[in-house]
Amino acid sequence: MTETQLVVFDVDGTLIDSQHLIVAAMEEGFRAEGLAPPSRAEILGIVGLSLPRAVEALAPELPEATLERLAEGYRQAFVAARERGGAEAHAPLYPGAREALDRLRADPGVLLGVATGKARRGLDHVLESHDLRDLFVTTQTADEHPSKPHPSMLETALVETGARAERAVMVGDTEFDIAMGRAAGFATIGVAWGYHPRARLEAAGADRVIEDFAALDAALAALLGERA
Template sequence: MSAPLRLVIFDVDGTLVDSQGDIVAAMARAFAAVDLAPPPRDEVLGIVGLSLDVAMPTLRPDLSAAAHARMAQAYKDAYMQLRADAGVVQSSPLYPGAMQTLQALYALPEVLLGVATGKSRRGLDKLIEGHGLEGYFVTQQVADFHPSKPHPSMILQAMADTGVTPSETVMIGDTSYDMEMAAAAGVQGIGVSWGYHPRERLGQASRIVEDYADLRAALDQIWSVSA
């Protein structure tokens, strides 16, 4: 009897790639656009995963919608420039073991790979191209077409795209928003310890892994229960 079709959805920033340097630098320019000093680094990393239209009001709820829009545009412009200057591989390097894990999962005929990210379509396309990941992700959910995490829209659409059931779907991410999104969509969430939110914020994760080498075993445990 063949294994059921399974879907593994990855967050991007803080899960697949470490882009914190560009994120912090771009946020500094976003705040400069409205003549303000940027918040501390940990506060900036704390909103990674949110769409920009939610992230800016989260950081500065006292500012106007027009100011938030200027900040979001300045952030986008700065991030694009930083990435162009350094190149994708340097500005957003893959975490150790990420590529090997993607390759191993991609090789499994019953496993489909997806992405659910607060990045824009353009940003995700550049990252996939820069790392040679074309063809790996059969479903790609981005901020352009969905409410911000932790709304479950991205995961629900990924499951609709692939025809995979919630019991066979797993969301992998580094933030509370990823784990809350997974719970809201009725799927299992695996938290990763190497990202931008501390472990104590990953309370809704069904499991937390310390290294990419541990991920396959965590997936196998989840799938053995659902089988």
């Protein structure tokens, strides 16, 4: 009998293109504190970290109380965006994402999961808005685990699915995804269409970097074949 394979995906920058929402919410949080916002590149560079870690990375010189207010301002900006117009509901899936997920889900030997820096509320909104909930058998979020690159999310996904790390792959667009996958013993696939450039993914140790979802199946087959 073929051993179960587990493929875990990041969300922002990997499955959905939510960069304009993330940048706008972070800018709003900084301006509410009377602070000049970081650049767009700086904000996208910390996507994937949990929110407290993200604001600390953007403004390490600020006192803890200010960082807490920045994080809360970001949360409030995102909630307001959802109430105004759906927020992530209007963040498109990347081309080929749904088709790739459907192909993998149709394989009885493959289980799909999510490991995201989003909070549970945010992930639920994404899954419901894009009709993705039934595709994933395990979903891990930042408010239930230490921030990436800590391997807790992936270790829990293994426990929940019964899969082995040797038969598991992490797919993401940031160095934090790659580092998390490596720490958990997963093979790793970086996606070049997200928020960290190919060079950063390769430097983090990605086993493969792909340019589009059409290349995902072959990359998975090659990596899992190497680890059989």
